[in-house]
Structures are given as structure tokens and as C-alpha cells.
Amino acid sequence: MPWTREQMAARAAREVKDGFYVNLGIGIPTQVANVLPPGMQVTLQSENGMLGMGPFPYPEDIDPDLINAGKQTITELAHSSYFSSADSFGMIRGGHIDLTILGSLQVAENGDLANWMVPGKMIKGMGGAMDLVAGVQRVVVLMEHVEKSGAPKFKRRCTLPLTGAAVVDLLITDLAVFGIERGGGATLLEMAPGTSLDEIRAKTEASFR
Amino acid sequence: MPRKIFPNAAAALDGLLFDGMTVMAGGFGLCGIPEDLILALRDSGVEDLTVIGNNVGCDQHGLWHVLANHQIRKVILSYAGDNKLLEQSFLTGEIEIEFNPQGTLAERIRAGGAGILAFYTRTGYGTVIAEGKETKQFGGKGCVLETALTADVSLVKAWKGDSEGNLIYRKTARNFNPMMATAGAVTVAEVELLVDVGDLHPDHIHTPGIFVDRIFRGVRHEKHIERRATRERAPSSDASGAGG
Numbered sequence: 001m002p003w004t005r006e007q008m009a010a011r012a013a014r015e016v017k018d019g020f021y022v023n024l025g026i027g028i029p030t031q032v033a034n035v036l037p038p039g040m041q042v043t044l045q046s047e048n049g050m051l052g053m054g055p056f057p058y059p060e061d062i063d064p065d066l067i068n069a070g071k072q073t074i075t076e077l078a079h080s081s082y083f084s085s086a087d088s089f090g091m092i093r094g095g096h097i098d099l100t101i102l103g104s105l106q107v108a109e110n111g112d113l114a115n116w117m118v119p120g121k122m123i124k125g126m127g128g129a130m131d132l133v134a135g136v137q138r139v140v141v142l143m144e145h146v147e148k149s150g151a152p153k154f155k156r157r158c159t160l161p162l163t164g165a166a167v168v169d170l171l172i173t174d175l176a177v178f179g180i181e182r183g184g185g186a187t188l189l190e191m192a193p194g195t196s197l198d199e200i201r202a203k204t205e206a207s208f209r
Numbered sequence: 210m211p212r213k214i215f216p217n218a219a220a221a222l223d224g225l226l227f228d229g230m231t232v233m234a235g236g237f238g239l240c241g242i243p244e245d246l247i248l249a250l251r252d253s254g255v256e257d258l259t260v261i262g263n264n265v266g267c268d269q270h271g272l273w274h275v276l277a278n279h280q281i282r283k284v285i286l287s288y289a290g291d292n293k294l295l296e297q298s299f300l301t302g303e304i305e306i307e308f309n310p311q312g313t314l315a316e317r318i319r320a321g322g323a324g325i326l327a328f329y330t331r332t333g334y335g336t337v338i339a340e341g342k343e344t345k346q347f348g349g350k351g352c353v354l355e356t357a358l359t360a361d362v363s364l365v366k367a368w369k370g371d372s373e374g375n376l377i378y379r380k381t382a383r384n385f386n387p388m389m390a391t392a393g394a395v396t397v398a399e400v401e402l403l404v405d406v407g408d409l410h411p412d413h414i415h416t417p418g419i420f421v422d423r424i425f426r427g428v429r430h431e432k433h434i435e436r437r438a439t440r441e442r443a444p445s446s447d448a449s450g451a452g453g
Contacts, residue, residue, distance in 0.1 A: 047311065048237040049381050056440040064240065064432035065368075065382040071238040071291075072438035082380055084387045085237070085263070086319040089312025093332060112335075122300070123308065124290035126338075131312030134332040165335025165351075 001194045002174040008142050010035045011172050012101050015140050016042055023132060025102035026070045028142045032101055045097055047128040049088050052080030093135035100136040104143045106158045109206035111168040111182040114160035133164035145173035145203055152205040176200050178208060211372035215425040218249035221397050225362050231259040233360040233389040234272060238264055241382030242271045243366040243399040244429040251275045259283045261358055263385055267291040270433050287311035310338060313355050315388060321357035322391025329354055363393025370400035374421030375414045390420045399427040
């Protein structure tokens with residue numbers, strides 16, 4: 001049984017430690033905020049200029065001057081702060097953010113990450129993804145193990161243009177969890193229940209221990 | 210009327226605009242964009258513009274109006290999504306797009322206003338962003354040389370401003386505005402509340418007035434929301450978790 005998206009988010013939540021400053025990407029990573037253990041003190045950063053991101057507002061509390069990096073309306077908390085995009089990326093590049101959890105199109109066994117463009121399709125732009133993987137202390141990727149076609153997404157080398165070279169520390173898919181030594185190799189750490197090593201080998205292009 | 214104060218956006222831009230110029234405009238998505246100034250820029254009809262901003266509006270909003278009026282030749286941004294017209298204009302070759310990592314874009318503008326002509330960053334090393342740029346190793350870490358950005362005119366949006374041009378921004382509407390205010394040869398600020406000197410506490414000012422040449426009180430403040438996300442009121446709702 002492959003892990004569900006919720007289970008993948010819950011697995012990623014285990015990488016969050018008390019006191020961490022965390023930046024969550026759009027998509028499944030956003031769900032990690034909903035499954036953090038109660039009582040854990042975690043501060044979420046939004047790269048458009050906020051620390052201490054609160055939940056979505058009640059309808060009557062919507063404020064157009066208060067959005068997250070996905071352009072969704074949000075709220076502030078008692079400990080929140082606001083700052084410019086330059087200060088925000090100073091935090092990110094400067095190594096002050098402990099952890100980022102991102103989605104991806106491909107990951108390579110040496111930690112290369114490709115998640116911002118597919119040649120031939122419209123390029124939307126990288127937004128803050130390149131800065132996040134370049135500067136955040138620990139980079140965790142959440143993605144499906146294979147494409148809809150069945151093609152592996154965990155590869156020897158990424159075939160798509162890179163977001164960052166040798167930047168991924170942990171890869172969580174619906175089938176397995178891999179630790180990655182940046183610039184080195186990958187190690188299989190966990191398998192989804194009912195998944196065999198043979199199945200993972202068949203669906204993975206990357207080499208791993 | 211104090212020397213920096215203008216009655217409206219059109220008056221504040223009078224004499225500043227010319228074909229082929231470079232314009233910076235603040236905002237992240239539609240949050241914190243100078244709405245009146247953007248429409249005045251469109252109404253001016255100046256063409257062949259290079260526009261620097263994190264985005265170029267979204268469908269029917271913000272800089273989309275200037276794009277739809279075929280006034281833009283090139284955009285320098287980090288994210289071009291949520292804008293079908295920009296996509297079409299790019300595919301037909303009408304518009305050139307220069308993609309920047311968001312933090313690199315922010316820092317290039319900050320550098321432009323701070324007299325730093327170029328800087329090395331780890332962001333983008335080993336990617337297409339580094340192609341054609343100098344790279345260098347510092348402490349064993351590969352870095353890319355990025356150059357500063359400045360503009361002929363910077364268009365910024367603030368919450369409060371005074372007649373000296375001192376500015377205070379509100380919540381996440383701050384984003385790119387403070388750096389852009391420093392990087393324009395001329396900076397024009399659109400504010401929601403225009404107050405007398407002395408009404409803003411000197412310790413609370415985000416952008417000192419030296420960076421602002423012209424200021425006016427905007428009237429539009431449409432503040433269109435791109436993605437309206439809300440939660441339900443539940444009897445035992447957990448408001449402590451972080452969302453979104």
C-alpha cells in the first residue's frame with residue numbers, strides 16, 4: 001500500500017523539530033502544517049515577507065494586505081513579524097531557516113533538484129525555489145515516486161533544468177524514504193507497508209544503498 | 210503645497226516618462242501594487258518599456274493593463290504565472306522575459322539602491338541561471354555573480370506617507386516596495402494616508418524620505434484578492450496551527 005498524501009505529509013512533519021523556523025512549499029508540503037504535533041513551537045516563514053504565518057482567516061477577517069507566497073489570504077499570530085523581500089531572502093540565503101519542504105518534478109541520487117520548468121511548456125518562473133534550496137539548512141522533498149506514465153522521478157541525473165545542484169537531504173515519496181548525502185549517494189531508509197525492495201528498485205532509476 | 214506632494218498619479222508622473230525607459234513597480238502578486246500609478250502609466254501611452262517587478266500583474270489586474278496596451282518590450286521578474294496574456298505575448302515574441310530567482314531579484318534591486326554594483330550569491334549555481342555569468346568559489350561554495358538593477362522611475366505603494374516622503378508599509382504589502390524606493394533615479398510613492406510631518410513616529414518609518422521624490426494619496430485601492438482562502442468557524446476550532 002503506497003502512502004497517501006496525508007501520510008507523506010505526516011512523515012515530513014517528523015523532520016520538524018521544536019523551535020524550528022520552516023518554509024513550506026505549495027501543494028502537499030503546505031499540509032505539513034496541519035499535522036504537526038500539538039504544543040510544538042514552530043514558526044512558519046512566508047517568503048513574501050512574514051514570519052509566524054497563521055491559519056486562513058474567518059471570512060469577515062480577510063485582509064488583502066496579508067497573503068502567503070501562494071497568494072492565499074492568511075492571518076497573523078501574536079509573535080508574527082513583517083519585512084521586505086530583501087530581508088526575507090536574507091533569512092533564506094543566510095541559513096537562518098532550519099528546514100524547507102518542497103514538491104519536485106525530479107530528484108537525482110546526488111541531491112540535484114528539478115522543480116521549476118519543463119522545456120516546451122510555458123515557463124512560469126522559479127519564484128523563490130532556487131534561493132530556498134541554496135540557503136535553507138535542510139531540504140526535504142515530497143513527491144510521487146513515479147510519473148503518471150510510470151517513469152521514475154528519482155533519477156541518476158535530472159533530465160529537466162535544475163533548481164539547485166546537490167541540495168536535497170531527504171526524499172519522501174509515496175513508496176519510500178531516502179536519505180541523500182549532498183553530492184554523494186542515496187540510502188533507502190524506509191519503505192511503505194507492503195512495498196518490496198524489488199518494487200522500489202523497479203520504479204527507481206537512481207542507485208541507492 | 211510642500212515640494213514633494215502631488216494631487217494625483219498623473220500629476221506625479223508628469224515629465225518623468227519616455228519611450229524605452231525602465232520602470233520598477235512594487236508588489237507581490239497584486240498585494241502592495243501602486244494601482245493608480247499603473248493606470249496612469251498605461252494612460253500616458255509610453256512604449257518600449259522595460260518593467261522590473263516580481264510579477265507583471267494577473268489577468269485584468271495591475272501591470273496587466275500596461276501589458277495589454279502593448280507598452281512593454283521586456284520584463285524582469287521571478288514569476289510569470291497567473292497571467293495568460295503574458296504567456297501569449299512571450300510565445301508570440303512580443304515580449305522578452307528575464308527570469309530571476311526571487312531572492313536574487315530582491316537583492317539586485319537592493320544593491321542598485323545601495324551603490325553595490327554586483328554581488329556573488331549561491332542561488333542558481335549549477336543551473337541555467339548561471340549560464341553566461343561569472344562564477345567563483347568562496348569557502349568551497351560555488352557562487353554566481355549578479356549585477357545591480359536600477360530604474361529611471363520606481364513606482365511604489367505604501368500605507369502611510371508624509372510630506373517629506375517618509376513611508377510606512379502595511380503587512381505583506383511591503384514586499385519589494387522598500388528596495389524599489391531606493392533604486393529609482395526618481396521614486397514616486399502612492400499612499401493610502403498622506404499625513405503631516407510629525408504624525409509618523411521617526412522610529413516607525415520603513416523608507417526614509419530621502420528615497421522618495423514625489424508622493425500623492427491614491428484613490429483606487431481596489432486590492433483585488435487573487436486567492437481567497439478562509440476557514441469555517443467550528444466550536445472547537447484549533448486556531449493555533451499554522452495554515453496556508
